[in-house]
Amino acid sequence: MWNLAQRLRPQGVLWHNRDFLCLWSGQTISQFGSQITGLALPLVAILLLDASAFEVAALGVVEFVPFILFSLPAGAWVDRLRRRPILIVADWGRAVGLATVPLAYFLDALTMGQLYVVGFVVGAFTVVFDVSYQSYLPSLVERDELPDANGKLEVTRSAAQTAGPGAAGVLISAFSAPFAILIDAISFLASALFVTAIRREESLPEREATEKGRLRSEIAVGLRFVVRHPIMRPNLIYVSLSNFFYSAVFSIYLVYAVRDLDLSAATIGIIGSLGSLGTLAGAIVASRLGRDFGTGPVMIGAAAAGNFSLFFIPLASGTLVIPLLVASGLILGFSAVVYNVVGISLSQQITPDRMLGRMNASRRFVVWGVIPLGMLGGGALGTAIGLRETMWIAAGCCSLCFLTLFASPLRAIRTVADAEQLVGGYNERFTLSSASTSD
Template sequence: MWPRGGLWRDGAFLRLWAGQAISELGSRVTVLALPLGAILVLHASAFQVALLRTFEVAPLLLFALPAGVWIDRVRRRPLMIAADVVSALALASIPLAYWTGTLSLAEVYAVAFVVGALAVVFDVAYLSFLPSLLPPERLADGNAKLQATRSATESAGPAVAGVLVGLFTAPVAILADAVSFAASALLVGSIRRPEERVEVERRRLGTELAEGVRYVFAQPYLRTLTTWSAGWSFFNSGFLALMVVYLVRGLGLSATTVGWILGLGSLGGVLGALVSARVVARFGIGPTIAVSGVLSSLGIFGLPLAPRAFPHPVVIAGEIVATGFGMLFNVNQLTLRQAITPPRLMGRMNSVVRLMYWGMGPVGAVVGGALASWIGVRPTLWVEAVGATVVMIPLLVSPLLRLRRPEEVAVLA
């Protein structure tokens, strides 16, 4: 029986949710298939694989801030649809090039950059669109459902990717993601609820950019979350850039095994999203964010700790801890940011936070790859795990620990 009431009866949200679920599942396939293609088909080195992560995230450095200004001026849904369509076309070029024998690392890097640039547009537009789609009292529930689905696809995606890569090769598996983006465009396009355009005074680009930056760093909670999350992203990006390399080459695991191990580990995220409302009701949104941020970092020690003889249980356990507490952190910091930002600044706030958070990714990935070339992959994973934990500890002594509900925060106009 279909659940009654709440967001389960909100057709517009359900279409957005379904589109995101399908697209996220496809993207999880690419997250694994793209580096596997570089490793197994193009025989890329550890540094070249780490560089791939840089091309995926680098567009943030170029486009995040101006995208925020642009998105604050226009309706968000058409941008989301266009980003989905072009992403589908770009990803479809990978299997086409593989079939014609012309696939190269240069093309893989180019597609990663294009899809990364479109992800900036979609991400900022989507995060800014949701508060206009849902009333404030349902925003946390909407974020939890969307993040739970994302975590579920992170669980199923690597397993699906492993099977698809095993059956059809890594480049062909990416076709699934192209199809998922097309499906997302159709579902988002079917939303008929009118989107109100936020009226803003159009000024020079630099002036509007500066206003968004000032808001983020003048607001104590936004400043705290943005600063320390950026440090965490630096170390975590280096870790993620080397994870598949170490699982395949360091631990000798097959693509299929890597897929189901990461899939099982991602189940922690589903659990985290499901219990988020209860944890916040018991401890408050601020303590939940601060404590879960530190505990999620501790989980990534599982990979370098795993014994080479039988690494599976330790890697899975570490991933469950990392994804479970990471989901508690992500759902609630996202809800808090949306709740304390006025609509006219929503796009710029999201773009500044995204730039600080994801913008550290290219630097972290390159540094991680260079360090791995110097001291080895496993020692580098230890460095990344320690760094990711240390930079989150300041949250435990921040004003977040005293914040029970977003409504306690005055929204700066």
């Protein structure tokens, strides 16, 4: 707790950056709300609509399909437009979409079809928001402040993950899942108001003359930049593989917890909150670990620990159910946040501003695009051979994913300077290649 207080205590440049504080405040509120919906929406399907394991997995799928459909064009749009207005529209869109769930419930008209539509709409606006958000942050803070800024954002996101599931379980038990979703809709409105309050004038992103062309060409440039990048390519492969197997497990996790382990909504929420203490701890120490032990080694170590933590979920039985599920959440949460803070900050620091939108979009297109496939695979396999058996298979495969990082140049990178030295020539060659391709 002392480290958390030190991390959040008003000191340093960012605490005097009003615009960053507005973005941070809005994100904090909406993150708490989103944690509620993360539990409430599938529980609406399970408890109110008696959905099957496959239907619940499919609900998760439709939330991620937009990442396949819209990530790449969203990145190109973000590199053409001012990013703050995009964030505001995306927040309003998510608020309206979620508000239809409690409305339909009160009118006794709620169906699985509507949940699928809401999941898709909210997912589409989330794609636009996330790509814009990670591209907008470097315009509010200096490049050398990005690790601290990302760390602060992760601290409050992790705090939301810690308190959110428990609060969601209480709200759902005391009132109803649709009422809990209404709270999330309100949180997105609050986020929109905070982003609206940002005063800093935003100019259009600078673009090379060779980049001014058709949207399809700009998308292709961004995708090539990431796929051929000596640092981002192995990261892309690792996260894609891990996300596939993580999603196979967690697409059926709630069904497994409710029907196999006989856990209540409140207990599931408490387990999630306790496990999420790991994400909070990871957010507090992530940037320090990167500085002290080196960017590459920390990312590889975090990846390995997170992959192995999945084994605790199918191991859970008898009196060890809660301890093992909490342990899995603690290790996975800590590892994932450390990996994300260190890895995303590195990507932002070594990417030219004109490429930020497409870099973020291309990365998300691939690493989030595999999630629906993992969810469908988990749902189908869980229905065919059993939930626990499916989790064992996914955990075993996931435990090997970190080897893609271990075999890459990332192992030798300790500082941003090391990374810039490695990618400097690549960036120059890529610019020349893109120019000749456009000509």
